[in-house]
Amino acid sequence: MARNASLSGFPEWLPEERLVEQHVLDTLRRTFELHGFSSIETRAVETVGQLLRKGEIDKEVYGLSRLQDDDGNAAAAKDDPNALALHFDLTVPFARYVVENAGYLSFPFRRYQIQKVWRGERPQEGRAREFTQADIDVVADGVLPFRYDVELALVIAEALSALPIPAFKLRINNRKLAEGFYRGIGLTDTAGVLRSIDKLEKIGAERVAELLKNELGATDEQAAKALALASIRTEDTSFVEAVRALGVTDELMEEGLNELEQVIAAAVKSAPGSVVADLSIARGLDYYTGTVYETVLVGHEQLGSICSGGRYDALASKGNRKFPGVGLSIGVTRLVARILSQEFAKASRSVPTAVLVTLADENSWSEAQEVATALRARGISTEVAAKADKFGKQIKYADKRGIPYVWFTDEDGTHQVKDIRSGYQVAADPTTWMPPAEDLVPQITLA
The missing domain is CATH 3.40.50.800 (Anticodon-binding domain)
Known part of the structure; x- marks a missing residue:
């Protein structure tokens, strides 16, 4: 049903398709507001310095320049922190928004945000250059109680359950658990290990082991241990025993184990069969510091994650003030494209006129x-x-x-x-x- 856009990567919907998208957006909006999240919008444009300060995403950013500006070019914009670019997600702009408006917000601040974002990726199924995201976040001034990590998993499970989509799996991990484990087996470049493990589903265990050994100096035993951790998946809290059975001890790992156990115990109770502790989930962006989430449609795993996010403790700060947060982002355009192509849902008519x-x-x-x-x-x-x-x-x-x-x-x-x-x-x-x-x-x- 969904047509190919004449400009690759920039989808446009027919009226009856747009009705399906509006149904998805209205359902998400209603669910978020029922849980007390307030709606905001941030500007589409940020400075390059703001966008590139966390994570390795510079290749995906669209720079902004005027047609009549003769001296601007992509390379110069990348090197100029004050150059303007379109936001590639809603989390980084939200962090800037919180810092700039901290004096006007009541913390913990609960927000949802539904907007277009832009990424200079190669268009393919599930990946567009212009698409809509729906985010929810809770941000605190100083300390954010861990309970919000649990709550957001429950909100997202409820929101996705209300959409016209197949069964889903909310896959949850904790980066403290992973980083502590890597540290416990003697791998000090924990960020590098996480980035390698994050490629597991794309390139397979053998290639990841090569990356760990050739690029990070891991021994065969260390690579095997890291992959053994990533292979643990349970739909209950039995992952705790599975991790401890690997014989690694570390204080940070224990903290992450305890946090993940709390999230899984509550989420499984709320959405049985839809939640799994998956210790291969790493998330590529560097700003995540604790709980991380990814969600796939059962039977449509090749589509990639339809909802992801996590805890970030250091993304937003103002002097000595820290604004830790936890949030998730739903890829609305990716979801709607799959709903339409597989005819999971359709509108009863193509116009609102009765x-x-x-x-x-x-x-x-x-x-x-x-x-x-x-x-x-x-x-x-x-x-x-x-x-x-x-x-x-x-x-x-x-x-x-x-x-x-x-x-x-x-x-x-x-x-x-x-x-x-x-x-x-x-x-x-x-x-x-x-x-x-x-x-x-x-x-x-x-x-």
């Missing part, structure tokens, strides 16, 4: 507008025919548009409404008539 008011003749347009106004006043989406064609032609227009009801006004001023799907026609009053609830707005029907 009623077309016909014209008996060209002089009846004003009267038809009065009928439409009365219907709209009660929340019924209504159009008025543009021309006084034969009624059969006006009905055909409504059918082509997907409008379920056609309204007629007789010469004596009485009214009738016809359900053109069934042919059933009844007398009606524009001040009291209502369509069935399922016809009032387009419905998203599940396969």
